[in-house]
Amino acid sequence: MTARESLETSLVGSPIERLEDAALLRGRGCFIDDVHEQGMLHAAFLRSPVAHGRIRAIDTSGARALPAIRAVYTAHDVAKFAKGSVPTIPLRLMSSPELVPFEQPVIADGKVRYVGEPVAMVVADTAAEAEDAIEAIALDIEMLPAIANRRATVAAETLLFEKHGSNVAMHYEAAKGEARAQHTPYVRRERFAVQRHTAVPMETRGLLATWDGASARLTVKGAAKVPFSTRRVLAKCMELPEASIDLVELNVGGSFGVRGEFYPEDFMVPFAARTLGRPVKWIEDRRENLLASNHAREMDCELALACERDGTIVSLEGDVWVDAGAYVRASASIPPRSVAQSLCGPYRVPFVRITSHLALTNKTPTGTYRGPGRFEAEFFRERLLDMAARELGIDPVELRRRNLVSPTQLPYPLPTMTSPERRSELDSGDYAMALDRCLAEIGWRDKAALQGRLIDRRYHGLGVGCFVAGGAAGPRETARIMVEKDGSLAVYVGSASVGQGLETICAQIASDALRVPLERIRVFHGSTSYVSEGFGSYHSRSTAMGGSAILVAAESLGKRVREAAAQRFACPREDITLGPELRAEHGGRSLALAELAGDGLSAEEAFSNAHITYSYGAAAAHVAVDARTGHVDVLDYVNVEDVGRVINPLTAVGQAVGGIVQGLGGTFLEHLQYDDDGQLLTASLADYMLPTASDFPNVRAVVLEHARSPCNPLGAKGGGEGSIAPVAGVIANAVASALVDFDVQPRELPLTPQRIWELIHDRERTTGSVR
Amino acid sequence: MNEARSIRFDLNGKAVQIDVATHRTLADCLRHDLLQTGTHVGCEHGVCGACTVIVDGAAVRACLMLAVQADGARVTTVEGLASGDRLSPLQTEFRRHHALQCGFCTPGILTTAHALLTNEPDADRPRIREVLSGNLCRCTGYVPIVEAVYAARDAYRSERGTDS
């Protein structure tokens, strides 16, 4: 399974065992709910039981009367604290004035707009008593009609935000090319839909906030992903200087984009701590997690692909509707932009006009989830390519080869995004090479004879898809390397660990750069006290950005060491040479790092990047479908991805495999289902189905280092989000191949057994009935 | 109705005695009363398996047991798997195979695998997958976990001796 084609024999590129593991294996990790502080109180939230309504009254007297209850807060209390109005949560990225009216208040303010919206917060001596008290609060809500799907949103008989006049918050456009070709021989128009699902990390969210009145400092533990950004928002809401807030990242049980953004609780819990002068802990339970943490992926589209008769793509046009939920939360602007920009993938498309619409509904708000917009775009586009290939009578692999951007055409411009405007280009890579490697791995040619054949009660089929995945978003990342008294190194980085092996990667990079052994390096990450500025872990940027920042800081540290040694040796800095472990040498004399440590040696540097870099690859699957039950067995699934530079092959392949299985979950199993009243029907892990160990055993990943990224000194492209993207398209293509005799064309996810059975029995539902 | 009981049980080889509310789950008792936070809570409704501990030799979901039901039992948690500073053979294989990423589900998987291999050191991959299908992991995709457990079998076989 591990294919390492690494070019180095140093630590970078070595599959070393992770530094994080020993503690985690012993159960000695420290996750937020593991923290117990003296005098700690516990918070719980009353959440709206209805999807849409006006709050008439909140009677908290029943809760306040309970002995263990220390406080109950509603919008009234928050508004008083915040000088008259309840703060709202700003967008973290790609903000624009049009979106501001749809920001979520940190607690329901006059209206509730989704089931799960926080309406009141209780603080009690124990978590159980807080939960008991929630039930004693009487909520009087005047119910309003709920909008549970985006078609009702557009019809706008009910408005979520009365002042706005429509339920569509924003439109984005991806555009390329000046004029559409007048006449193309072949046009295929289709509608596709991806269902609402989301990250569901195994650890739910949690926070522990402490206010030190004496020093006016606020400490919030349980931060993740983007602690610096969260601190900035919190500081503004709290009217505190950023420097008096510490956001502390502990062990994090997975994020996948969903944990770490600014949520209502990220204000409410510190607010309670500050108001009560006691530490306040809140741990999200799983029902809340499914109700209140960001949802994702719900999109439907109408696309038109135009080609020449030989399959050469001429244009891609259409509309994508994003069901964003009731508010535009911190990362909500990304998926609609990303889906539009990702639709072309690694293919040459001369003319592009894609409009994506951010539509609001009375459902949980959405945000980014691993490969945001890309999973959706890959499904839409790879299905369209296979359908066109079939109709044109062209082999689907050949169609792709004809249209893949070739290495000589790089850098190749992607469609330009509007509002705000962003341009990007595919940087480096050999897309056809990755496709060929993938086909070889799955045995495409040998298995061609299986396509559509019935063997042992099941129909066999193979599918393929190509992808690119953007990573290493700027603007910057910061690293600081300090020499400890004993000459060991402390490496601080602004990146965040969400379980991806960040410490190990950073240590490998620092070790190679400074020629200091691994055992003499400790990595600290994510907390706002570690570096002066940080951006965090999203968009597959920790290696490229955090790692590059370490390289820059390492170089800077080397200079400082030579400066310090030069002072001691009374010689010019240029005459100092650095040996292994930063031993400073000059004319026969040498100084160990520990001897120079007293000089306060450290270096802090930022690495800036304005260019997105793109990992790329291809994936293929072999499936066997039981046409009578609709069950699909994934007999083999392989992902091939070039990430430019592999720091640790073990973790690189590990990420890729994990992403594949998440993608398979999104393809077959996972669905956040709502009824017409906006009630979430799948608010437990019994109903929201995640992949288990027996579902997809035949999954493998190949990670290549073929084309370095030109955008950072490591040459790394980022590799955490590529493998999830092509899964649905590849599987759906394989299923269509398997069921070619039934003319089954999957257009909607998830591919449940029932949906496949319905497609076979010609009871296909139109995308109009998708919710 | 907030009753408390005094319970006694063996935790990782040590006798513990504690007063617990009758509606306290074993998971919460271990984590918050006894401060053994290695056992994690992922769902509180018996699906994810992160809270798995071993009670009288059987792997069970600690969120589906009341602490009072552990009275008199022998309980092993993840903290009881390593011996001093040395990781157990199972833990070592996990590390070797990169069978954990965020580590949140890991304690429950280790206890489950330990119980399985203790009773069935010859468990094949399908059996390992079947047993582990009661433990959810979101990071690894399970493949390296199954390999790690499979590789650890040798250590359990040799522990059992030649008569197995």
Add this chain to the structure above:
Amino acid sequence: MKLPAFGYASPSSLSDAIALLAAARGTAKPIAGGQSLIPVLAFRLAKPALLVDLRNVPGLDRIRIGADGVRLGAMVRWCDIEADDRLRGAHPLLVDAVSHVAHYQIRNRGTVGGSLAHADPAAELPGVAVACEAELTLMGPQGSRVVSASDFFRGALSTVLTDDELIVEVRLPAWPNSRRWAFEEFARRRGDFALAGIVAFYDRDASGRATNTRLVAIGTAQYPRRLRRAEAALDGSPVDEQAIERAARAARLEVEPASDLHASADYRRSLVETLAERALLEARARADQAS
């Protein structure tokens, strides 16, 4: 999702347990393995004032095999059934069906009595019990009574058990060696509740034709019932492919499943037909192996 507060008792005799239930007048619940009950409490779908734990009540965990069949005490756990080698021969259908129940950790705590009392429409053991015309022994303040499985279940999660009664034992009638049987279920993932399942068996008369056919569907109704018209379609037939298809089609027409978020009624009906056909083919194939 912390549990709501409740009182707790762990009596050391059956009569004490029953007395506690009776005294509570409907505000108490018995707890066996807790694998079904505790999630209900965690979601606060029930808030009993008292839990009566059966863990210390002796004599409820025995598996007895005799001329009158297999007797499972109410506290027998799934893992106990797996571990008892005698059952493979004494009641292979039971062993096979139980292998589909939940997951490893659940099987170490979940009990026969708990499953029957909880009466989930998709649970395996109620389906087996109804197919076999099992007998449940219930004990209450007035003494014991025996209820047949087909009279025991009344609706989804609903049985004839009164608030002060406990299941003590379930008896599955003796299982003839020559019986042809199969258990087929379709679930989204291993260990999930079935979207539909079929319990099937038949005996053969002197001329090799099916007799005493039992067909029960699980997951397709409020509670499991014998599909008598489908059974009749197989009885008296030589169990050839046409007869099997006829019986499967009849089963499909006989069930009245509901649509829910996991499956539509139409799809469930289709599953019933597919599973019934496959189960009967499997049962027949078992015959060929045996002879």
